[in-house]
Amino acid sequence: MRLLSLFPTRSALQSVALKNPLRSVQVVRLASGHHHNEKEQEPEDPWADNKPYVPPTLKRRTFDEFPVPEGSWQEAYDKQQKSHGLQFAVGLSFLGATIFYMWYKDPLDIEKVFGPRKYMKNPPAFFSPTLEPRFDAEFRQQTVSASPEVVRLEGASLPKDSVAVPVRNATATSDTSVTDKPVPAKSVPEAPPRKSASVPPVGALNIPAVPTHVPYLIIGGGTAAFSAFRAIRANDPTATVLVVSEDSYNPYMRPPLTKELWFSDEPQKQGLRFKQLNGKERSIFFEHEEFYVDPKLLSSSENGGVAVLKNTRVTRLDPKEQRVTLQDGREIHYDRCLLATGASPRPLPVLESGGPELMKHVTLFRGVDSFKELDVALKTAKKVLVIGGGFLGSELACSLARQGLDSGLQVLQVYPEKGNLGRILPEYLSDWLTRKLRIVDGVRVYPERFVKGAKLVNGGITVQLNDDEEITADHIVVAVGVTPNTDLAAGAELEVDDILGGYRVNAELEARSNLWAAGDAASYFDVTLGRRRLEHHDHAVATGRTAGDNMAGKGKPFWHQSMFWSDIGPEVGFEGVGLIDSSLETVAVFARPDPAQAPNSAQVAADLKQLESLQKDNAGYSALSSPNPKDDYRRGVIFYLKDKIIVGVLLWNIFSHISLARKVIKDQKTFGDLGELAKLFALHDDDDAAPEKSSVKPPTSAPLQK
Secondary structure, eight states: OHHHHTSOOHHHHHHHHHHOTTSOOOOOOOOTTOOTTOTTSOOOOTTTTOOOOOOOOOOOOOGGGSOOOSSOHHHHHHHHHHHHHHHHHHHHHHHHHHHHHHHHHOTTOTHHHHOSOTTSSSOOSSOOTTSOOSTTTTSOOOEEOSSTTEEEOTTTTOOTTEEEEEEOOTTSOTTOOOEEEEEEGGGSOOOOOOSOTTSOOSSSOEEESSOSEEEEEEEOOSHHHHHHHHHHHHHOTTOEEEEEOSSSSOOBOSGGGGTGGGGSOHHHHHTTEEEOTTSOEEESBSSOGGGSOOGGGSTTOTTOEEEEEOSOOEEEEETTTTEEEETTSOEEEEEEEEEOOOEEEOOOHHHHTTOHHHHTTEEEOOSHHHHHHHHHHTTTOSEEEEEOOSHHHHHHHHHHHHHTTTTTOEEEEEOSSSSTTTTTSOHHHHHHHHHHHHHTSOOEEETTOOEEEEEEETTEEEEEETTSOEEEESEEEEOSOEEEOOTTHHHHTOOBOTTTOSEEOOTTOEEETTEEEOGGGEEEEETTTEEEOOOOHHHHHHHHHHHHHHHTTOOOOOOOOOEEEEEETTTEEEEEEEOOOTTSEEEEEEOOOOGGGSSOHHHHHHHHHHHHHHHHOGGGGGGGGSOOTTBOOOSEEEEEEETTEEEEEEEESOOSOHHHHHHHHHHTOOOSOHHHHHGGGOTTOOGGGSOOOOOOOOSOOBOOOO
16 A cells, blocks of 8 residues: 555646645656656646647548458448348358247247247147157156046056056067066166156046046036137147037037038048138048047146047036036036036937837937937938928928938928028018929928828838828937026025026126036027027137136126028028027018019019119108018018117028127117118129139019118
8 A cells, every 4th residue: 555655646636736736746747857846846747738638630541541341342242131041041040049949849848938839739648649749758657547436647556666667568569569578676766756747747636537626617618618618728838628518529510510521522421521612621520539638637638638428427516515417426526617518409209209219210309319310310211200390390301301412312301480490580581482492402391291190111211290181201300499407406405597498697607606507508688689599600600709708807898799501502592690580570571683684574673663762761661571472582681670769670581780780789789771771781792702602593573672
């Protein structure tokens, strides 16, 4: 410190000068050849050269002062751009490689924080031969004990002096699977501790075939169940969902069973595949088999998943204890449960009374099993009777008749209504559709009839109708509606709708605390149209999605206005939304085809004159509700009215406008001129705007009213 004090700082000198302004300080420069402390040398000011710093003035270089590159400027620019592009490519490659390494190896265990990675759907916790063993690479080979109810992991349920290790048979081929053989513990070195904390410890792990507790339980394996567990997994990627289904198949879509599948080739039928409108082939199943987790491994699945327990029926539900009992007595506790039990086809007692031999010739059409049963029966049958004139019966009758044109199959149809879809369509449109099925499709229709009796005669069935007429058939298909499955309501003290059927639910589709209902079995309150229960595909998807979101904690109300669609052959397709009931007042607005297609010009002129008179009077739109039954209804809109308010809209051969129909129903307004409203639905668009239809001509070709 003393040495440092010999060299006074600039600030120290300034302070001395200020304190002793009269005292002069001599500073002698030291240089070779000079004497020290010469008295005759004048004192020197140390701050004489301390001038304020003035930064140099920066002068912008001119263009001529820049270095001139060799060659042209364009060549120099291209060379520089190539250099920059190469640097960018190298940096981008390095970044991509880093991201891939972090994603593939996951050295920081990111999946524990952000959930499972998305390159596999519901990755199982154990090795699956159809999926890459990325998640389960650290798991040892599992073995299944002799009991089908218990899965034994290696090392479980073994004596203390033995452990199970994979031992490959020396004489086995390369395809031989690994087997577990007990080996004395002394001959096996102790395994190092596992790095991943998510791996279940090897110990006494007796995993039952059915989990005793699941966070999410879905009763029923239809469309609503699929939509629900998809919504649950979307909100909670690691959710564990168990689906208990009485069906033998994974969730699938039902509409193709009455339409597209019947026009598929034999290999497609066997694989339950069909061609869509865009020409692409697809399966009726929503997900492939590898999507689902084995129910035995659901509890130990690291990333959750969806398991389907097939051919299993729930016999009892206890909402208080949050517990269900299966048909074999096993119990499953749940945190949240969904009732997606669907509906069952209604049988005909008059046929059941004929005995088991007669019932072998009867198919209650509902799902895949009934489709396969009917497909086998049609290979030998020459005449088939379809009982029912609703959606299912009419679609089946049309599909079977068209499919049997080459084989000579004759299709008969019996129903109590005046015409096909008589409870849905206005009477004149139902009559037109009935004539179309008769003339174009070749179906022998018996309207306003019902089966009074049936008996076996010479290997076939003779059916007696209510007017005592007898018809014979080789096989009978029953499609007279469904009944919602509400068997669990009695023991669970759930409220059932006495009029509509189904479990009564609130706006969030909740029947009880932590218990929801969706699909065909749910009776919900529509804020616009009142309490309803629907049996359509779109409704099952929408209610299942809302119920799944609410099971995951979203708390969403169900405000969706579900729609339906139907195709009666390639000439007729329609979509509907709201209250579609023929008992309501209806107003129909149909597009008039090209006058050149009319049988005579006089009829065209009369129709145009009538149209002009109707347009002058706003109240005259009600006259449109009873068009001529001989008209050719190619394209139109039917409005269903209740107290002059539109409560339902049916789009006849008009597509992709259902959202507009929903808005019309939601507004709950009265319209003076429904003809103008119908124009919003592209009533007069070219035929190219709609899906391509067959060139088969409907039974009549008279001009239509607008």
